[in-house]
Amino acid sequence: MTDKINGHDLIAAGFTPGPQFPQMIDLANQLIGDGHSREGAFAEIREQIGPEPEPIALRTNNLPFGDFLGNFIDRTNGFETTNYRKVVEHMDALMRVPVIRAGAIMPDACVAGTAMGTIPVGGVVAAENAILPDMHSSDVCCSMAVTIFKRNDDPKKVLDTAQAITHFGPGKRAKSFVRQHKDLGQLLSTFGDNSFLSGLEGKAEEHFMTQGDGNHFLFLGHLESTGQMAMVTHHGSRGLGAQLFKRGRQFAQRSLRNSRIPKHQAWIVADTAEGQAYWDALQKVRLWTKMNHFAIHNAIARKIGNAVDTQFWNEHNFVFQRADGLFYHGKGATPSFKGFSPDDTGLTLIPMNMASPILIASHADNINALGFAPHGAGRNMSRTQFLKNYDPEPPEGIDYRFYSGVPDYSELPEAYKDQRSVIRGIKHAKLANVVDRIMPYGSIMGGEFRWGRP
Structure with missing residues (x-):
């Protein structure tokens, strides 16, 4: 027996979460129950709701964040200024994630990884209806x-x-x-x-x-x-x-x-x-x-x-x-x-x-x-x-x-x-x-x- 479709399956198939999701899930499971494959069910949903939505993507612009580090660094210390610049770059990239609504960096903030948009140590982000394990x-x-x-x-x-x-x-x-x-x-x-x-x-x-x-x-x-x-x-x-x-x-x-x-x-x-x-x-x-x-x-x-x-x-x-x-x-x-x-x-x-x-x-x-x-x-x-x-x-x-x-x-x-x-x-x-x-x-x-x- 095929497992039932859930919201994560729709997201994986390229659908954008929204108020229509419960109806789409019910329709997908009804279609599968009638003998459609998953791909067929997804195709039928796209047919009924219109053109396939764009994949979830990062925001074009980042949101501002609270900076409690910049005023407390030694500007003559090259290591310290480099760390600050990199922390800000990572936060700028991170604040483009669509579920994130606010952010801040603490006075002890430091870089925690090389992938751009990695949350720094000493970083905080607030997300809407989302838990981000890497955060x-x-x-x-x-x-x-x-x-x-x-x-x-x-x-x-x-x-x-x-x-x-x-x-x-x-x-x-x-x-x-x-x-x-x-x-x-x-x-x-x-x-x-x-x-x-x-x-x-x-x-x-x-x-x-x-x-x-x-x-x-x-x-x-x-x-x-x-x-x-x-x-x-x-x-x-x-x-x-x-x-x-x-x-x-x-x-x-x-x-x-x-x-x-x-x-x-x-x-x-x-x-x-x-x-x-x-x-x-x-x-x-x-x-x-x-x-x-x-x-x-x-x-x-x-x-x-x-x-x-x-x-x-x-x-x-x-x-x-x-x-x-x-x-x-x-x-x-x-x-x-x-x-x-x-x-x-x-x-x-x-x-x-x-x-x-x-x-x-x-x-x-x-x-x-x-x-x-x-x-x-x-x-x-x-x-x-x-x-x-x-x-x-x-x-x-x-x-x-x-x-x-x-x-x-x-x-x-x-x-x-x-x-x-x-x-x-x-x-x-x-x-x-x-x-x-x-x-x-x-x-x-x-x-x-x-x-x-x-």
């Missing part, structure tokens, strides 16, 4: 989480304990170890009902309580306001999220294969069954990531015998739907508007580098910034380019560690933008309200795992 990227729900402890402790002992409990780089957790977490098991039991998640249960188990590599970290310090010890983790949804992104991207590209939309700008129509399934999958992966953060935190708290005072977290690589119905995609951008998530506490975390304080901020909801703030200090060049041009010095006075035992010099503070300019951008444009800082003691990062790349 949240493969590191789905990359996020920050903090635990503030009731009692201070020897920070070296705490960091030693954290290093023994957390996990960076290759390898995986034993399923018997992971299955002690009953809430995780309940979440994974719902994966089979979602076409984008079915079969990924094993990946979700193996990567639980792991943090990956690159710029992910476990950071230990104390609140500037009270002196309380605070621990922060930074990571996303690991292999689970990467596989969800891969499936979503493939579906989006198949759906628009007869369009003139570049593959990296393809979208899933949000109000279709597939769009609702992808949205549901994103929410489940979000829950997995939150569990992952706090499973690590709580295991460390138990091991050191310290009580938890406060915990909160926030995403900065995700999709959010606001009251206007649009889907806000933040690629390395921190939401700074009330109710961005069901568990919004009114506070978010904005890190800079391993040797600098992590900002605790309350929401500002700058409309021109689409309600977002930076997610960190950003870069002015790629890791490879940085290592070719700089001989970085490790920071002094910080207990910094690399899990692999081999330093990743592309993660030293010099590899990032000047945090002072990013903070000036946050404060000047009122992107967020800095209410406290976590002063650094030290951090653990993945390091170099000798995978044949920096």
Whole structure:
């Protein structure tokens, strides 16, 4: 029996979405039921509605976007000005995508790919009835989480304990170890009902309580306001999220294969069954990531015998739907508007580098910034380019560690933008309200795992 025609099939056949779509879908399925082939049904629909529509294409002109980077760069720094020029070029191209209605770049924005129109790190776009997988990227729900402890402790002992409990780089957790977490098991039991998640249960188990590599970290310090010890983790949804992104991207590209939309700008129509399934999958992966953060935190708290005072977290690589119905995609951008998530506490975390304080901020909801703030200090060049041009010095006075035992010099503070300019951008444009800082003691990062790349 032939599968029924849906809206994505019509789009793939070259039809433009619109109010006539339900009628066209009904007619196509009626014709197929009467014995027509798919091609025959599509031909009959074209005959009845008139000439074949033009394929979906990019807008001729781009829309304007909020620029919160240009006023806070060092114009005498060639790397910085080049990065800014490229970020603007990518955003100009991206703002031609027909479903995108608004955009913005944060003070930490940097180039994230070579295909023109790739959303920068530190970029935000709002889309109508569309979810664009490449706009949240493969590191789905990359996020920050903090635990503030009731009692201070020897920070070296705490960091030693954290290093023994957390996990960076290759390898995986034993399923018997992971299955002690009953809430995780309940979440994974719902994966089979979602076409984008079915079969990924094993990946979700193996990567639980792991943090990956690159710029992910476990950071230990104390609140500037009270002196309380605070621990922060930074990571996303690991292999689970990467596989969800891969499936979503493939579906989006198949759906628009007869369009003139570049593959990296393809979208899933949000109000279709597939769009609702992808949205549901994103929410489940979000829950997995939150569990992952706090499973690590709580295991460390138990091991050191310290009580938890406060915990909160926030995403900065995700999709959010606001009251206007649009889907806000933040690629390395921190939401700074009330109710961005069901568990919004009114506070978010904005890190800079391993040797600098992590900002605790309350929401500002700058409309021109689409309600977002930076997610960190950003870069002015790629890791490879940085290592070719700089001989970085490790920071002094910080207990910094690399899990692999081999330093990743592309993660030293010099590899990032000047945090002072990013903070000036946050404060000047009122992107967020800095209410406290976590002063650094030290951090653990993945390091170099000798995978044949920096």
